Amino acid sequence: MKENNLINLIFSFIFLIKIIKSESPPKWEWEPPALLEMPEDSSVDLHCPARGRPSPIIRWSFNAIPFYELSDDYNRRIQLNEGRLLRINYLQRDLDTGLYQCNATNIGGYLASSTYLNVLAFAPRFRHSSQRVWKVLRDSSVDLNCDVEAAPIAEVHWVDANDTNILPVPGKLEIFSNNTLRLHSLSSSDDGFYYCNVSNKYGLNRAMNRLEVFIPTFFAEIPQPSRITLDANSPNSDNLELRCKAISDNRLSIDYIWTKNGRPILNKNDENKIEIITEEDGTSILRLKHLSGHHTGRLECSAVTEVDVKSAAIDLFVRDVPERPELMRVDCSSGRHALLVWKKPSININGLPLTAFIVEARTEQNSENWEKVFEEYLGGEEETATGPRILHKTAIPLRPWANYTFRLIAINSHGSSQPSQPMPSPLECSSPPDVPFQNPLGVIAAGNEPDNLIISWQPLPRDRWNAPGLRYLVRYRRLDLKDGDWNEFIVEDPSANQTIIREQPTFRPYHVQVRAINSLGFSVLEPPIVEGWSGEDVPTESPKNLHLAEHHNYSFVTIEWEHLENSSIRGHFRGYRVNLYLF
Structure with missing residues (x-):
């Protein structure tokens, strides 16, 4: 018995859950608008797009009065689709303007919305000027629009200057559903007045349209030839003249606009290299002086009137250096x-x-x-x-x-x-500093006095120092000594190009090096060893045993002497000088 009661309790609980799950309060499928405006004598649909489970019951009210309490005059209001749609026909401003409310209710809850319906009622008025002038070209078409707003919707009629209705003519005249009047293949006979008459029960209005038909503009002279190629800085590029002349309807005036690549050319710009003048007969002239690559482009003359534009162009190509990268x-x-x-x-x-x-x-x-x-x-x-x-x-x-x-x-x-x-x-x-990458070039070792040795070099240029504190390490040693050691010292002046080592023996061979040093250290390369000599002096003795070796004839003899030792020459041997004395 207890088990049966437990089973019944479980089934009752499950059934209750299913009932709860099958119910949902009303929700909007989409939000109804808060305001609607409609003209008088038209119809309007008000929606109450509520859904729920079970389907909600929908009730309408007007200015807080339920529909079922309204008088029979309100039978123009029809509810469709179980109240989800309220349609009102033949709207009247005094009767139908107000707040419409819908209430959607089911077992799960309720939902309400309000829409204010404003029924418009006024005499016709134009959305554009009521007096317009249309200037068009011969053989073209024109649309004369009649854009009017009115409540109720206005009746529209097109009439001519004699107040006669204008009727469609196939291929010549059309009247569209939006009240636009279109005229085709215009000629001077179409000049005149066209009126759009509009009316409703609250009044009438009229828009005047003056149509003027003009002869199209044409060119009497255009810039020529169609393509011009010049070289900058050549005699042909010193001056270029382009001419342009147009003829228009005698009721119109012409303005000439010169452009390059679509941009207007200003008179006397570019340092007076451009000039635009007008001759007495109306011809417009564009003069370009000292042409360069900047003048390259499509040059166009446009003759502009109040109703049309005629254009003629040439392509100018000036060969010149490039623009800056x-x-x-x-x-x-x-x-x-x-x-x-x-x-x-x-x-x-x-x-x-x-x-x-x-x-x-x-x-x-x-x-x-x-x-x-x-x-x-x-x-x-x-x-x-x-x-x-x-x-x-x-x-x-x-x-x-x-x-x-x-x-x-x-x-x-x-x-x-x-x-x-x-x-x-x-x-x-x-760039960061570094040790020198090179050593001085042009190193020479040679004395200019018997007791000195001059070491000279080409100073490193400033952009080769690689760091501050440039100086030179000078090294030298004698080659005539068996174990001659290197002597070295620093030259602190980076612009120095030589140093003099004094108290040296006369004409002795030396090895020398000059190395660059800066605040970060020695140069990366070992400097080359250069061989040189200390200063020279006069020889210590003359050649010995000078004698006549052979007498060939009255103009030619042979004399001989003994060679000197190198130690007595004390310099680079350059030869012997023979003095001849006549008795």
Whole structure:
């Protein structure tokens, strides 16, 4: 018995859960609008899009009065789809304007919404000016619109100057459902007035349309030839004159506008290299002086009237040097190389292909001179996976302990561009110091007095110091001594080019070295050993045993003597001098 009671309790609980799960309060399928405006005499649909489980019961009220309490006059209000739709026909401002409320209720709860219906009632009025002038060209078409708002909706009629109704004419005249009047193949006979009459029970209105038909503008003279090619800085590029003349309807005036690539050309701009004048007969003349690549482009003359525009153009091509390239980025973070990224000139002003890029650099130590550090040759238009190559880059080696500035030059068959403009951020690269990479060149050891030895060299240029504190280690030793030791000393002046070692024996052979040192240490390379001699002196003796060896004839004899020892010559032997005395 207890088991049966337990089973019944479980089934009752499950049944209760199913009942609870099968119920849900009303919800909106979409939110009804808070405001609706409709013209009088029209119809309107008000929605109460509620759903729930079970389906909710929907009740409507007007200004808080339930529909079932309203008088029979409200039978124009029809409820459809179990009240989810309320349709009101033949709207009247005084009777139907107000707040409409719907209430959706089921066992799970209720939901309510309110929509204010504003029934409009007013005389016709235009959304545009009621007096308009239409200026159009012969043989064209025109749409005369009649955009009116009214409540109730207005009746619209098109009439002519005699107040006669205008009726459609196939191929010539159309009247569309939006009340637009379209006229085709216009001629001077279509000149005149066209009226749009509108009315409803609250009043009437009229819009006047004045139609004027004009003869199209045409050219009597245009710029010629259609394509002109010149070389910059040539006699032919000193002056170019383009002429333009148009004829229009005599009721219209003509304004001439000259453009290059679609942009207006201003009179007497570009340092007076451009001039626009008008002759007495109305011809417009464009004069270009000292043409350069900047003048390359499509030059167009437009004759502008109140109703039309006629244009004639030529293509001007001035072969010139390229525009400046743009240096995009300089990255010196490695300290040993500068990564330069640049792109081609944004505009190829004359169409000539670029042939090369040149990167130039200068340092603080040599700020007056730009040095070419890289050159890239272009063999035609380079393609990448995404199209023509725009960006270029290269790595430039940096010398230590220097502040670099870079610039870029583009080259084509006509010459070199102006250098790239400075970037917003500095183009300088500062490289870290290092030991010298080289030693002085041109080392010479030679005395100029019997007791000295002069060691001379070419000082290292400032941009080769690699660090502050440059000086020179000078070493020398005698070669005529069996165990000659090296002697060395420091020359502190980095601009020094020689040193004199005194109290040396006359004309002795030496080995010498000159090595660069800076604050970070010795140069990376061992300097070469150079051989030289101390200063010379006069020989200590003359040749001995001078005698006549043979008498050949009255003009030729042979004399002989003994050679001297090298130790007595005391210098580089240059020869013997023989003096002849006549008796």
